[in-house]
Amino acid sequence: MAESVNFIEQIINEELEEGKFERTGNKIITRFPPEPNGYLHIGHCKSLCINFGVKDKYQGECNLRFDDTNPAKETEEFAQSIIDSLDWLGFQYDRILYASDYYDKMYEIAEKMILDGNAYVCDLSAEEITETRGTLTEPGKESPYRNRSVEENLKLFREMKEGKYADGEKVLRAKIDMASPNINMRDPILYRVAHVSHYRTGDRWCIYPMYDFAHPIEDAIEGITHSICTLEFEDHRPLYNWVVEHAGFEAPLPRQIEFARLGITNTVMSKRYLKKLVDEGKVHGWDDPRMPTLAGLKNRGVPPEALKSFCNLIGVSKANSECQYSYLEACIRDYLNANAERAMAVVDPLKLTITNYEGEEDVEFDINQFKPELGKRTVRFGKTLYIDRNDFSLNPPPKYFRLKVGGYVRLKSAYIVRCDGYNTDENGNVTEVLCSYVPESRSGNDTSGIKTKGVIHWVNAETAIDAVIKQYEPLLKDAEYAGQDFSERMNYDSEHIFYGKAEPYLAETMEKSFQIMRTGYYKSCMDGDKFCLSEIVSLKDNFNK
């Protein structure tokens, strides 16, 4: 099948054909430019896949650049978390850069713009600027400071830099068009005064460039050919181009291309809400497994490959869309299915005694992994076992394939057993299931002729280890946080903890959190993708549907 070419690649192909980048050896360079003001989430993964996808496709380059131009919100911790996430996903950036490293150059360009008569210092207050900006339908009014002389502008701007003015007292504005139908072009602010210490530059600066001024310059400095961003910046493109042109860079100039950001059903993705959940202690932190952050997803055991395949499968377009969560789950399942090792475990242990098992000693079997190439492991069969409580029913509904009194079921990879009875406590709760096994039904060597529709998990009571099994619901939209779109699944904070039993095979990594993914039939994995306990949970879920 021919590899699909998304619309961004189509644009690049056309430009390449036109010879737009011949002067620079047809090198295509992209960048991933997060602001270190929070952790990356799955939406960023889409952006990463697009930017690094272009890099790979054209054997180009991709920079990781921190867009750190607003010191009030940015921290070293966030920057580090972003680096960690990229490393985890396996994206290899060509260089790591910081917008804050360009402050001198940006300042220089600002002075050039003043010299060229393209920028001026404005004394209007924030409120006054808002008022004179006009509305969607009415043009704005020109600032009374718009026609200051170059000399005065230069002097004032230098004073801004030197700290002579308080926050909000003066700003540097581009001189474009107060009557533009595009509000972004109505003399946008280029620099503001902010006596805030920056996590990298400290107190060296008290004026900071605005995104619309800084971003195009950052791209141009780095020789970015394609500046890929989300749809809400479409209206900023004319300004982006204006800045690049008036800053005096040489062709090929960077080109901004916008795509639709990722939306996932019932998932909070706005950094503002995620931050609120963290700040208010609704979750354990940015890396809480219920969070849609990359760090959270990692802690849930989502393999990075699954995230990337998801982002690649959903495609790139300009249509606002929202993917169903099940699509992500399918990608996770697909990856786990092919790569995860499996072991048996029971979430809610129920004792099962094999009354006719005579052997004094337990018997060990070597069994193949689901994918034989993943090797074998050893399980120990014996007289006393545990099965999951959900795999035994006193009042089985029609089509119940698992254990019921008088019925047969296969203990996976071992023997077929028949349920002869059970014991209860004083309250009538089942405490033990009594079975007899069929000796000639040994797995792989079955001559019993008995067919069972049900196959259940079990663990040996002697050797089983205690397992803490956590099930996490994804972080869902909540009326309180999203303001709308209620759903009956409004349990954004559900974290279910079970104390189960598992094969000793799992012992080595037991200290690490042991999770069951809520992903349809397949549910579990532990410490990344090493183990998948799909079996038990799949049975449970099927029963519920």
Next chain:
RNA sequence: UGGGGUGUCGCCAAGCGGUAAGGCACCGGAUUUUGAUUCCGAUAUUCGUAAGUUCGAAUCUUGCCACCCCAGCCA
């Protein structure tokens, strides 16, 4: 109401004037020691809508409708 975008199956999404790819979900059926996997098969006479151009349109033109974004000294 100004400007910028977007509308193809329940959800993503190809398609770029020659007669609707693919994936997810769903539904059949086969295999199965995970009710999983795998495997086959079904599934848009139709592309927001109404006209027009054309031998021929989802693709071109025009009008209309719906939804999203923009009035931070945030990014």
